[in-house]
Amino acid sequence: MESRSSRATEAVPRQRIERLLNHSRFRLRFPAPLEATYRAYHDADALRVFRGSLGYLVLLYLAMAGAALAVAPSGQLGAWPLLFSGFGLLILIGWLLVRSRLLQRFYQRVVCALAALAVALSMINPMLVTDPEFRVLVYIGGAYAVVVVYLGLSLRLPYAMLAGWGVGLPLMAAGYALAPRLGLAIDWLLVLATFVGASVLCMVICYRDERQSRRVFLQAELLRLDREHIALLAEELQKQALVDGLTGLANRRQFDQALQREWGRAHREHRPLALVFADIDHFKAYNDYFGHQEGDDCMRVLAGIFRAQARRATDLAGRYGGEEFVLLLPGVMLAEAASRAELLAAAVRAASLPHPRSSCANTVTLSIGVAAMVPTQDGSPDELVRRADQALYEAKAAGRNRVIAH
Numbered sequence: 517m518e519s520r521s522s523r524a525t526e527a528v529p530r531q532r533i534e535r536l537l538n539h540s541r542f543r544l545r546f547p548a549p550l551e552a553t554y555r556a557y558h559d560a561d562a563l564r565v566f567r568g569s570l571g572y573l574v575l576l577y578l579a580m581a582g583a584a585l586a587v588a589p590s591g592q593l594g595a596w597p598l599l600f601s602g603f604g605l606l607i608l609i610g611w612l613l614v615r616s617r618l619l620q621r622f623y624q625r626v627v628c629a630l631a632a633l634a635v636a637l638s639m640i641n642p643m644l645v646t647d648p649e650f651r652v653l654v655y656i657g658g659a660y661a662v663v664v665v666y667l668g669l670s671l672r673l674p675y676a677m678l679a680g681w682g683v684g685l686p687l688m689a690a691g692y693a694l695a696p697r698l699g700l701a702i703d704w705l706l707v708l709a710t711f712v713g714a715s716v717l718c719m720v721i722c723y724r725d726e727r728q729s730r731r732v733f734l735q736a737e738l739l740r741l742d743r744e745h746i747a748l749l750a751e752e753l754q755k756q757a758l759v760d761g762l763t764g765l766a767n768r769r770q771f772d773q774a775l776q777r778e779w780g781r782a783h784r785e786h787r788p789l790a791l792v793f794a795d796i797d798h799f800k801a802y803n804d805y806f807g808h809q810e811g812d813d814c815m816r817v818l819a820g821i822f823r824a825q826a827r828r829a830t831d832l833a834g835r836y837g838g839e840e841f842v843l844l845l846p847g848v849m850l851a852e853a854a855s856r857a858e859l860l861a862a863a864v865r866a867a868s869l870p871h872p873r874s875s876c877a878n879t880v881t882l883s884i885g886v887a888a889m890v891p892t893q894d895g896s897p898d899e900l901v902r903r904a905d906q907a908l909y910e911a912k913a914a915g916r917n918r919v920i921a922h
C-alpha cells in the first residue's frame with residue numbers, strides 16, 4: 517500500500533489532491549494513478565468489513581427464516597424453502613472465499629456476482645409464493661437483500677448498481693413479459709415499494725458513503741504527504757546540523773561526535789587513531805587581496821582535496837572552524853598519517869591556486885600538524901587534539917607550508 521501510494525502521489529501532486537477535495541461537484545472517480553490506489557485501499561478495507569459482517573448476515577438470514585416459518589401458512593411454502601436456502605448457500609460461498617486470494621484480488625467483482633445472485637433470488641422468490649400475506653413478507657425480505665447489497669458489502673456504487681439494477685431490471689422485464697403466460701403472481705405495487713424503493717434510497721446512501729470514503733482517503737493522502745514532507749525536512753535539518761554549509765565537509769559538531777566515537781572504538785580495539793590538522797597559510801591576506809568570495813571558492817577547492825583524502829569509510833574530512841581543516845584517520849599510525857598529510861599538502865600545491873600575498877609560496881599552501889595515539893584508559897580525545905594542534909603551531913612557527921608530525 518505504501519509504495520503504491522507513493523507512486524500515485526508522485527503523479528498527482530498535493531495541489532491536485534486539494535482541488536479534488538474542495539471541488540463542490542465531487543465525482544466518484546479520481547485521476548488514473550490515484551484511482552488505482554483508492555481502489556486498492558478501499559478493497560482492503562471492504563474485505564475486512566466483509567469478514568466482520570458475515571456473522572451478522574447469518575443472523576439476519578436465520579431471523580428471516582424464523583419469521584417466514586412463523587408467519588407462512590403450513591404446507592403453503594411451496595418452492596420458497598428451496599430458493600431461500602439459496603441465500604444461505606451464497607453466504608456459505610462468501611464465508612468459504614473470505615480468506616482466498618480470489619476475493620483479495622477481485623473483491624468487487626466476486627462480491628458483485630454473489631450480490632447479483634442474491635438480488636435474483638429475492639426477485640424470483642415472491643413470484644413463486646401463492647399466499648398473498650406470505651408474499652408481502654417475502655417481498656419485504658427482498659428489500660432487506662437490496663439493503664445488504666448496497667450498504668452491507670462495501671461495494672462501490674457502480675458494482676452495487678450492477679448487482680441491483682443489472683439483475684433487477686431484466687428480471688422485471690422478463691416477469692412483465694412472461695408472468696401472464698406462466699401464471700406467476702407479480703404484485704407490481706409491492707415490487708415498486710420494496711425493490712425499486714429500497715434500490716433508489718440505498719443508491720443515494722451508497723453514493724454518499726462512497727463520497728465520504730473518498731474524501732477520507734484524500735485527507736489521508738494529504739496527511740501522508742505532510743508526514744513525508746516533515747520527514748524530509750527533518751532529514752535536511754539533521755544534515756545541516758552535521759555538515760558545513762560552505763564546504764560540504766563534516767562540521768565541528770560532526771567531527772566532535774566522530775572523534776568521541778572513534779576514540780572509544782580505538783581504545784576497545786587497541787588500535788591507533790590519527791588526527792591531521794591543517795590551516796591555510798596567510799589566508800587573511802588571500803581574502804584581503806582577492807575578496808571574501810574568492811576566499812570561499814578557495815576553501816571549496818581545498819575541501820574537495822580533503823574529501824578525496826578521506827578514502828576509507830571510517831575516515832572523516834571536516835572543517836574545524838575558520839580556515840582550519842581536519843582529517844580523522846582511525847586505525848592509522850603516525851608515519852602513515854604523516855605521509856597522508858604530505859600527499860594532502862602536495863595536492864594543494866598541485867592545485868596551483870595563486871596567492872601573491874603569501875610569504876612562503878606563490879600559491880595557496882597549508883601548514884599541517886599530525887598526531888596519532890593508541891588511546892589509554894586515562895587518556896582523552898582532547899589530548900590527541902592538543903597534540904595535533906601543537907604540531908600545527910610548530911609548522912606555522914617553522915615557516916608554514918610544511919607538515920610536522922608528533
Ligand SMILES: Nc1nc2c(ncn2[C@@H]2O[C@H](COP(=O)(O)OP(=O)(O)OP(=O)(O)O)[C@@H](O)[C@H]2O)c(=O)[nH]1
Pocket residue numbers: 762795796797798799800801803807808809810811812815837838839912916
Ligand atoms: N573567505 C573566507 N574566509 C574565512 C572563512 N573563515 C575564516 N576566514 C578567514 O580566514 C582568515 C584567518 O586569518 P588568520 O587567523 O589571521 O590566519 P592567516 O591569515 O591564515 O594567517 P596564518 O594562519 O598565520 O598563516 C581571516 O581573515 C578570516 O576572515 C570563510 O569561511 N571564508
